[in-house]
Amino acid sequence: MFQFHVPPLHPDILRAFKLCQRGKFQDAFNLLQSLGVEALDDEYRESAYYCMGLAKFYMSSIDESESYFNLGLRISKTPYRFYEALGNLYSMTGRYGRARDALDKAVELCDDPQERSHVLCFYGHILNEAGKHIKAIEKFLDAVAVDPYNEDAYYYLGHMQQQMRLFGEAEYNYREALKIDPFDVDVRINLGNTLCDTGRPIEAIEEYRYVTEIHPRCASAYYNWSVILYALGQIDEALAKAQKAMQLDPFDPRNPAQVGFVELSLGRPERASDLFEAAVELGSEDARTFADFAEALILIGKRKQALEILREGATLFDNQAPVDGIRAFIADEREHVNVYEIVVLGKYNVMGAFTRTFTIHAENLDEALKFCKLCDIREIARSYEIVDSRLLVSQISSSAGPVVAGDRVPVKDDEHPKSFEDKFAPPDHLHKELWAS
16 A cells, blocks of 8 residues: 655665565665665655665564654655555554554645545545444545545545445446546446446446456456356356456456356356366355355265365354254264255345255255254345345245155156255245345
């Protein structure tokens, strides 16, 4: 978050700033040390201390970094820059009170409207990182008031409002940012996501398409495009876009996971399991990926591996009950119990999320209902913003018909991949209610 404030400089100090920009912090520091900073004029010394503090910060020498910033502060004609730098340093080291004091001082001492707006925007970012979301929004609004052409302020406002589900306000601020820079890829992708959240998938697709025209190697645009196409039922196109995203950025775990998800829905669990495995190895922190991986492994008969994957992913769930329950069921090796496991979890689509229900073969209906009661399916559904979770419970209880728990009901081999998905997926009208929410 540091800005490289570079006034007319000694050529070697300018070189040092450029080395910092390229990540060569030790080289920058060594170059400045070789100049004999103490012998320089104040103007040059101020910039040298700033750059040395910056280099030491990124080299994780926090005490030395703070020392150089304070040295620069004592002789600076533009002290707000050093207060801003110190505010960032304090916030990154958990000293939020001192960070606020330093940033308040930076705002107070900055006279230039554009610079003042930048400091306010930076202050808002720091407050947001500290969990002070309302105060952060106030700073971003102040930044816009001081400089209505501060694109970053509009972007941060939109991003925070989107997270708070204030989609109308988020859309407004993203569009204001695009008036300033219509080619900002991050803003356009976030605008597309907001349009998804408000039930306008076609408009969202247009935003992603535009991003791929101005930045053909933007994997995130193709990924989001794939998610929407899948939700709209355009499965082949969704697969193509997901594959394109993975081709452009094979190291983002979301991309192989999305390809795997589509492959799994097409009844190709072996191919899907390889892709989910790749996503997990890349460090996926998406609980859905672990659950989909387990489902694919179950479908190809690798139940023990599925259990291990669920255990690995258990820490990623806010609600441990579904995972604890499924672990207990899988760990129970009773031969007379025929269990098929799909854990309750969030499944992203255009408007936010839909839920797959934990399902058990009809012979174990009583156990299924007990499990749902144990997990409090209403609370789980609410945590994933499901509109009417009672539909999920009624779907489970009505689907098995008159079968009595304990009776054997044979299932054909070709029914395994789809019968449980179709039987227990939320009904169409639930998707419509979600879409309208």
